[in-house]
Amino acid sequence: MHTANIYDVVISGAGMAGSALAHALSGSGLKVALLDAGGARADARASFDDRAIALAWNSRKVLESLGLWQHLQAEAEPIKQVHISDRGHFGFARLHHQDVACEALGYVVPARVLGTVLHTGLSALDGIDLIAAAELSGFQRIDGLIQLHIKTAEQAMSLQTRLLLAADGDRSLIREQGGFRLRDWHYDQAAVVCNVQTALPHQQIAYERFAGKGPLAMLPMSQNRSAMVWTVPQTSVADVLQMNDSDFIQASQKRFGFRLGRFQRVGQRHSYPLSMRVVEKPAQAGIILLGNAAHTLHPVAGQGFNLGLRDVAAVHELLLQHGSGDAAIGAESMMQAYLQQRQLDLQLTGVATDMLVRLFTNPLSPLKMARNGALLALDLIPGLRSGVARAGMGLLGRSSLLSRGMRHEI
Ligand SMILES: Cc1cc2nc3c(=O)[nH]c(=O)nc-3n(C[C@H](O)[C@H](O)[C@H](O)COP(=O)(O)OP(=O)(O)OC[C@H]3O[C@@H](n4cnc5c(N)ncnc54)[C@H](O)[C@@H]3O)c2cc1C
DSSP: OOOOEEEEEEEEOOSHHHHHHHHHHTTSSOOEEEEOSSOSSGGGSTTSSSOEEEEEHHHHHHHHHTTOHHHHGGGOEEEOEEEEEETTSSOEEEEEGGGGTSSOSEEEEEHHHHHHHHHTTGGGOTTEEEEOSOEEEEEEEETTEEEEEEEOSSOEEEEEEEEEEEOOOTTOHHHHHTTOOEEEEEEEEEEEEEEEEESSOOTTEEEEEEETTEEEEEEEOGGGEEEEEEEEEGGGHHHHHHSOHHHHHHHHHHHHOSTTOOEEEEOOOEEEEEEEEEESOOEETTEEEOGGGTEEOOGGGOOHHHHHHHHHHHHHHHHHHHOTTOTTTTSHHHHHHHHHHHHHHHHHHHHHHHHHHHHHHOOOHHHHHHHHHHHHHHHHOHHHHHHHHHHHTTOSSOOOTGGGTOSSOO
16 A cells, blocks of 8 residues: 555546646646546547547637637537528528627537547646556545545556545536435437538538437538437437448438438447436535536537536646645535536536437427527527527527636736
């Protein structure tokens, strides 16, 4: 057993949220450890796979402040327009980047590329001790500190920290052992994702097509490919994955239609079970949950990581205000301040995403009429359009220091 080291902050989990947070806290003067059960390489982590991630405009600003955007830019396809429609019905809506006077509503990047950028240089970050292939197996509170028990292939070790930041994903051990209350919904759906080569250029339009049993999104990617995210009932996933390419093209084209011409080629398919989990109070007794540990959303609105980056920005700001070695790090006042900053955004984004899924998968005729009316209204009313676009861009509410380009100043 090693002697215990005392850190200001330990981040458990170096996925998208945890590694972004490590970049944010480097050079802050805080003594930080970042540990992850996976290896040192990004491709050892499950979420840096073939999925495409839609980054909201606000996330671009945060990544710019962290000095990471410049490395992502070449692979980031701008979303200039979002087109939302309901298959077989009259209503549709379009959100334009001009509605909000920004060069794009957001960007699409491959998760793998995002992972490489987040992980490059992680081990050399100023003030961050990276402990890779190290799994947190438990923790306990001792004299105002949190003692962590960690297992590596060679040894067991323990660390102490004033503040434990749980970025350990949707099956968070910290959430479970910390007794955080969770609200969860199951949709009995899965997302089937793959890349698609289409006959017509996507013109930087992201399509969200609601079709009977689940939405089908096509996100614009570089080299004129689109990333398909098709939500199917859990009972059909195996069939959809096993179809040969030509049957899959036919079935998905039937759902989506021909706005992008014929689907010519599809890449490898992967599936993800979908549910929604939101922790009621993500900060208590020296622990803050962030990213998927605090909220797992249906990917219909592409908000999961964007919401996680807003958690990261809030934690960064609170820690900057409290400073290194300050007794207030991890104190109740800090927990309350975090909740005050984050709870409304977390609840609103969770509820809005859930409503979207339920509204557009409900077969009742009055609801179909109502949602088509809503889409038409959205298309026709500029104020409503810009409001919805700003929500999707992560621009509602208070803007963080990181989204304003301020990394080390208050
Ligand atoms: C199909 C699909 C499409 C999506 N599309 C979008 C999108 O367009 N836009 C968007 O914003 N979001 C999207 N998301 C959501 C996004 O992928 C997640 O929000 C994001 O991956 C969560 O990152 P995280 O760091 O919180 O968790 P993870 O990436 O899961 O990272 C958790 C990390 O914790 C580590 N870990 C776990 N347990 C331990 C332990 N006990 N000890 C040490 N380490 C541990 C793991 O090794 C892992 O590295 C999508 C999700 C899916 C499934």
